[in-house]
Amino acid sequence: MISIKNLHVSVGDKPILKGINLEIPAGEVHAIMGPNGAGKSTLSHVLSGKAGYTVTEGSVTYKGQDLLALEPEMRAREGVFLAFQYPVEIPGVSNIYLLKAALNAMRKHRGEEEVDALDFLTLAKDKIKALEMDEKFLYRAVNEGFSGGEKKRNEILQAAILxxxxxILDETDSGLDIDALKVVSKGVNDLRDKERSFLMITHYQRLLDYIKPDVVHVLADGKIVKSGGPELALELEAKGYHWVEEQVS
Amino acid sequence: MTTQYTAAYAKLENSLAGSSLGWLKALRLQAKEQFIEQGFPRLSDEEWRYSNLALLEKKPFNPVSESELGHIDIADLEAYKLSDCWTLVLVDGHYSASLSNLAGIPDSVIINSMAEALISHPDKVKGYLGQATETKEVGFSVFNNAWFTDGAFVYIAANTVLDKPLQILHVVTDAEILANTHHIIALETGAEASVIETFVGCEEQYATVSVTEVFVASNSGLTLYKTQLEGDKAIHLGGVYVKQARDSRFNHANFAFGSLLARTDVHIDLAQAAECDLNGLYLGAKRQHLDTHTRIEHLEPYGISKELYKGVLNDKARGVFQGRVIVAEQAQKTDSDMHNHNLLLSDNAEADTKPQLEIYADDVKCAHGITVGQLDETSIFALQARGIDKVSAKNMLTFAFANEMVNKIKFKPLHDQILMHVLNKFPQAGIDQSWL
Structure with missing residues (x-):
């Protein structure tokens, strides 16, 4: 699905990512863990095309194409989805308007007709129910006045519809209480299938109790310093990031 | 320069509302003398430094008598009338009974033209007229007091809830006309009402001067909307002067979309625990100049004032916002919050914004926030990350910026009307209304 080779990224003159190598085959869930400042969010931003980052070396191939050459919206239309760590509030645009505009942009890209209003409503209500959200959220302005947990659920709702x-789940678990974490995890688990891949960026091991990854990577100082199975996360939890950093140096 | 107006109105003296009433003659005379002395506001007046009224003097506009009213396109007018409302129509500054619909007004309510109210309820009108208008500062209210031709008189008796809004629809029909109206809206204790002031007119250059005096008695509540949709070349001067008694509520929503040059003053005096909520949206394009001055005076303790004004300015348009909040020494525990946000869509657009807090009490909560700028890059990216192209993302966010204010309108016919005008104002936004 996605192949990242020797990726170097700077912000201004400052190197943040220093040679990332990562292969995620279709259907797999990979978790990236790491201390603050390791470059986790930079990786998610670069993959989704946010401005302000310079790729100085390396490549990212997604479904056989050069991902880094695509505009952010083209990446999204080709099926790359970033669940934001800090979802933006858009007062004045309802959730349902955004969802419909986004879905239609994708359908148009695929040469399909715009979604029928009634079919769309049925779809949206179906998905929102699965995330244990009130239907009223569809008509509220995007993320305005939502709690932290509601904002994260709203990101997963968008993924479910698109x-x-x-x-890419960028710290989707941060700030969630255990009930919200369970709901969000269920939403993600419902999306898992053999064609869909996930890159789960997290600071906390707790998330991995609810979404079982196939592979866990540890990112420190801009590099993946260790990869392994789910047991690596437990080891990290027990010994702390300090342990990995020591092993590297 | 004031003589041309003095002369023009001298000819109309007998057709001005209430011309046979001695007390009103005296009030008008005093205002006239003040106007002759100070004239229209000038750029050198601090409160007027951004708005140049020279046009009113260079090229005199003409007040018209009731018999000289211009032709009105009924179909055009109907498009502005809101459903589920009583409607009071003023054409070129004069009440039109045939275009109005005031049937079925409850007995405890008076809704009438100012001229008729001065005949049927002169003492009631006398108790209010000129009691709230600003006369201390240089302004246009003295011009209005001296020569208003007509207007609306709205009186809601104690504990009466007006179950439908009243729309006061101003129309100016022809070039060079000056329409000068004065309204009174008075609510007695425990009353509730909604009033919508709509200003429209022809595409030629004309002028509107309109003053609305509002009296919200204790524990009563008024929602007042102003929708300024004047023609592109119009000059619009509007004043809303509000006296709020103890525990009263006043909501104002002020939409300024039309005119070449428009200025609205909103002055509010708050008694103990009175609450006001002011919202505004100005959308400027081409060479429009849209100016709003608000002044909220907390005179007694426990008052609450909330204010949010937003502006979107394109082309060479200029938006001005001045928000003054004055908290008197005895107005302890005042809670005041004022925000003004401006979005500039072109390099040549301009926003001048000036918050002014004058606080003489020591135990108060007063916040304010002002921004002038472009769209937030993070928000643009967030939409791109959902497959929406950059141009559409910007359009959607621009619309959203304005729509936040439209969504605050609770009365659906008005909400839909304003939404349509927002969409028309920025057609490039390409927003699909059927989705909203």
């Missing part, structure tokens, strides 16, 4: 092939 059905991307590659989901």
């Amino acid at each position: 059905e991307p092939s590659f989901c």
